[in-house]
Amino acid sequence: MSAAERLRSNPGAVCALAIIVALISLALVGPLFNPNNIESLDWAHVAAEPGVIGAHWFGTDRLGRDLFARTLEGTRVSLAVGLAASAISLGVGISYGAVAGYVGGRTDHLMMRFIEVLSGLPLIFFVIFLTVIFGRSQYLLFLTIGAVGWLTMARIVRGQTLSIRQREFIEAAVASGAGSARIIFKHVIPNLLGPVIVYATLTVPQIILFESFLSFLGLGVQEPHSSLGTLIAEGAGEMEAAPWILVVPGSFLALLLLCMNILGDGLRDALDVKER
Amino acid sequence: MTPALTIEKLAVQFPQRTGTIFAVREASLSVQAAECVGIVGESGSGKTQIFMAAMGLLAAAARTDGSVRFEGREILGSPPAELNRIRGSKLTMVFQDPMTSLTPHLRIGIQLAEVLVSHSQMSWHDAERAALRILERVRVPEPKRRLRQYPHELSGGMRQRVMIGMSLLCEPSLLIADEPTTALDVTVQAHIIDLFRAMREELRMAIVLISHDLGVVAGLADRIIVMYGGRVVESGRARHILQRAEHPYTAGLLKCIPDLKGPRLERMPSLAGQAPSPCSIERGCAFAARCPRADARCRVERPLLREFPAAAHQVACHFPLSS
Amino acid sequence: MTRYFFKRLAGAIPTLFIIITAAFFLIRAAPGGPFDQEQALPPEILANLQSAYGLDLPVWAQYGRYLRALAHGDFGPSFKYKDFTVTELIEQGFPVTLQIGTAALMLALAFGIPLGMFAALHHNSAADYAAMSLAVVGIAIPSFVVLPFLGLFFGIYLHWLPVAGWEPGSIRHLVLPVIALCLPPLSIIARMTRASMLEILRTHFIRTAFAKGLALHVVLLRHALRPALLPVAGYLAPAVASIMTGSLVVESIAGLPGIGRYLVQGALNRDYTLVMGMVIIYSTLLIAMGLVVDLIYAWLDPRIRFGR
Numbered sequence: 001m002s003a004a005e006r007l008r009s010n011p012g013a014v015c016a017l018a019i020i021v022a023l024i025s026l027a028l029v030g031p032l033f034n035p036n037n038i039e040s041l042d043w044a045h046v047a048a049e050p051g052v053i054g055a056h057w058f059g060t061d062r063l064g065r066d067l068f069a070r071t072l073e074g075t076r077v078s079l080a081v082g083l084a085a086s087a088i089s090l091g092v093g094i095s096y097g098a099v100a101g102y103v104g105g106r107t108d109h110l111m112m113r114f115i116e117v118l119s120g121l122p123l124i125f126f127v128i129f130l131t132v133i134f135g136r137s138q139y140l141l142f143l144t145i146g147a148v149g150w151l152t153m154a155r156i157v158r159g160q161t162l163s164i165r166q167r168e169f170i171e172a173a174v175a176s177g178a179g180s181a182r183i184i185f186k187h188v189i190p191n192l193l194g195p196v197i198v199y200a201t202l203t204v205p206q207i208i209l210f211e212s213f214l215s216f217l218g219l220g221v222q223e224p225h226s227s228l229g230t231l232i233a234e235g236a237g238e239m240e241a242a243p244w245i246l247v248v249p250g251s252f253l254a255l256l257l258l259c260m261n262i263l264g265d266g267l268r269d270a271l272d273v274k275e276r
Numbered sequence: 277m278t279p280a281l282t283i284e285k286l287a288v289q290f291p292q293r294t295g296t297i298f299a300v301r302e303a304s305l306s307v308q309a310a311e312c313v314g315i316v317g318e319s320g321s322g323k324t325q326i327f328m329a330a331m332g333l334l335a336a337a338a339r340t341d342g343s344v345r346f347e348g349r350e351i352l353g354s355p356p357a358e359l360n361r362i363r364g365s366k367l368t369m370v371f372q373d374p375m376t377s378l379t380p381h382l383r384i385g386i387q388l389a390e391v392l393v394s395h396s397q398m399s400w401h402d403a404e405r406a407a408l409r410i411l412e413r414v415r416v417p418e419p420k421r422r423l424r425q426y427p428h429e430l431s432g433g434m435r436q437r438v439m440i441g442m443s444l445l446c447e448p449s450l451l452i453a454d455e456p457t458t459a460l461d462v463t464v465q466a467h468i469i470d471l472f473r474a475m476r477e478e479l480r481m482a483i484v485l486i487s488h489d490l491g492v493v494a495g496l497a498d499r500i501i502v503m504y505g506g507r508v509v510e511s512g513r514a515r516h517i518l519q520r521a522e523h524p525y526t527a528g529l530l531k532c533i534p535d536l537k538g539p540r541l542e543r544m545p546s547l548a549g550q551a552p553s554p555c556s557i558e559r560g561c562a563f564a565a566r567c568p569r570a571d572a573r574c575r576v577e578r579p580l581l582r583e584f585p586a587a588a589h590q591v592a593c594h595f596p597l598s599s
Numbered sequence: 600m601t602r603y604f605f606k607r608l609a610g611a612i613p614t615l616f617i618i619i620t621a622a623f624f625l626i627r628a629a630p631g632g633p634f635d636q637e638q639a640l641p642p643e644i645l646a647n648l649q650s651a652y653g654l655d656l657p658v659w660a661q662y663g664r665y666l667r668a669l670a671h672g673d674f675g676p677s678f679k680y681k682d683f684t685v686t687e688l689i690e691q692g693f694p695v696t697l698q699i700g701t702a703a704l705m706l707a708l709a710f711g712i713p714l715g716m717f718a719a720l721h722h723n724s725a726a727d728y729a730a731m732s733l734a735v736v737g738i739a740i741p742s743f744v745v746l747p748f749l750g751l752f753f754g755i756y757l758h759w760l761p762v763a764g765w766e767p768g769s770i771r772h773l774v775l776p777v778i779a780l781c782l783p784p785l786s787i788i789a790r791m792t793r794a795s796m797l798e799i800l801r802t803h804f805i806r807t808a809f810a811k812g813l814a815l816h817v818v819l820l821r822h823a824l825r826p827a828l829l830p831v832a833g834y835l836a837p838a839v840a841s842i843m844t845g846s847l848v849v850e851s852i853a854g855l856p857g858i859g860r861y862l863v864q865g866a867l868n869r870d871y872t873l874v875m876g877m878v879i880i881y882s883t884l885l886i887a888m889g890l891v892v893d894l895i896y897a898w899l900d901p902r903i904r905f906g907r
Binding site: 012121122123124125128129131132133205209212213216217218219229232233235236239240243246247250253254257258260261262265 | 622625732735736738739740741743744747748750751755762840841843844847848851852862863865866867869870871874878881882885
């Protein structure tokens, strides 16, 4: 059975994929169906329960802002930041790992030692530390979020590179006089696709989670933008009076993360990738 | 006298998504008390799976059919709790890979003593003393020191002796030895065979010696059973088979044993072709493709096991060598 | 065994030292001083404050001063909580964090390992799928989502447990936070144990154990458990890191006065000494955990003890 067939026969993964697509579509297209926007304050319906009045399908918050619009915006922000940071993280991780695996020897050893040391440290403390020093800034946010996940990707890629390096077509390329950089980017990296896809799918939810975590604590995305993390923080404060302010963004985030993880697991089974 | 082990029409299958694996297509045999039976065959012939079935050690996915009686009592399909009463005490098994068959994090003494503690009411203290005695019996040097060591501190030969000792602790009626010497050096092999010989004389127990190597079996067995393609193809007294095998496969195996006294050969004799896959559907005799005596009938009609040329000898062949 | 331990200890101390030094100099190198955000202060008052906090000394002198103070367990005064020293804040907050952290770790092990073993023994059954599905949920959904939901359900709808707040010695207030904190590591441990157990059950030495006629529980507990736990032991340090991270959020939501909450506040307020103190505490904990894990490894696998 090919990988695609294996994935298709996994009901959990297929379901998860469908839900993710649905959520993303909703986030992108949903606002077209609803007249409210994220900033307008509806003083007539403050902290209203979800319902049909005023088209506040998910209710409103303490300031009268429509929760439907805000949640969808939060989803868009979380996804955007998550995907952008993932791209950075994956780029760094793949390059680092490919270089380490290809060059080998002492360089590889040193590079891997560096990763080992970094892996032991919980990232949040780094972030907090850097926040104390440099204050809150959007660039810092991207940098630190991108720092999640490049470690694992670097390790996976290095392992794969090491095994690919032994294969004949690499010898042929070297014999034909191709430079190291060229070999790495033209030959090694395209062959890494399988494991990279799997771990990318698992990295994206990690990054989204970390961003939400930071935003929740107040260290992440700043006003006027709000990500799902910020919304959840607000909702947690209003739990007793207006639980939907928590439940809606919370469910969105939980569902998104859950489905991404299930999909990632399904991909891992389908592509039969094992971590070195 | 009840035979130690009676196996009747045993079949072992592993249903898979891609098809069924017929590990044992059908086999019947018996082992008398205090008798040594050698089971010979290539990998895939089913020789090991028969006894894994008897011991209840088959993988969960296995499907069995037929009957296995130990000292008259049916044990095939018994629940583990019941099997555990005879497994490891009266019916024991030694495996072929001593390097990986002992638990790495437990001392030798514990691994030996626990057999006695769980099968009899012995205390740990007494059990360890019995373990010491058994180590002496299987000729492990410095037994007291060995008891307190971990498996990785012992050599392969010593670990196999420990395994054999473990299987002798409760004075079994039947010991199944699955390729006990395959993973060991030739010199150590000879010592282990000697050990089996000595144990057999001292303990009057039945032994089943499974091997792909006729030479190993030749020195020890009273009777030999030859398996091919998941079935028994020949069975009889050891001397008979070794001197005058009836089945072409057995004859082929015998020819493969290098003879130090014979003329110098240009090439080593071997059997052409490959054993049939356990997944394949049977058609006619499983050995027909490799048999120099095969004809059209062999490829279509599977030969049944019958007594030939005498009562104590059985062959499954349309053209046995004496005919 | 003791020699092994001291060797590892000797390796850990320089690491801690490096962390402290790096943290110290990084902070000093930061743009802007700790008082920059306050309204512009008259220069004399600024000078007084600076000398009071020792900021007018050359950097090396400050470093020496800090190290000496550390040796006496003095982390310096908090820059924002003017009436407290960092040491006092740590003493107040640490027990709470330690309580919930340890409880979460114990629960994760106590429930995760048996769950994993159960799933392995009932491989491919409905119970196995159910258990592993729950595990995915536990891993994917972060504690800052779980805890409010738990609070909503058990606190506001069912009125069984308090949603937030804390009283000294109260257990009821800790139940929901600890549960939210232990779910991710519990799920990971369950999955790990299951995978590891499935592998162990296929080994030759387990086959031997069954062939010896040992009862199932003996085979599992005496022969299979220790090697099966090896990967879990390797996960202990990341588990502690994960619980530490989670405690920041859990303490904030549940209003528990632990050091996690101080750390977050310290970051938002740019309270240097407080953050430094917290980082040192957390680093020490992690490094200590690493040492403990090494010891556990050596116990689980005798081959390591003999120095492979």
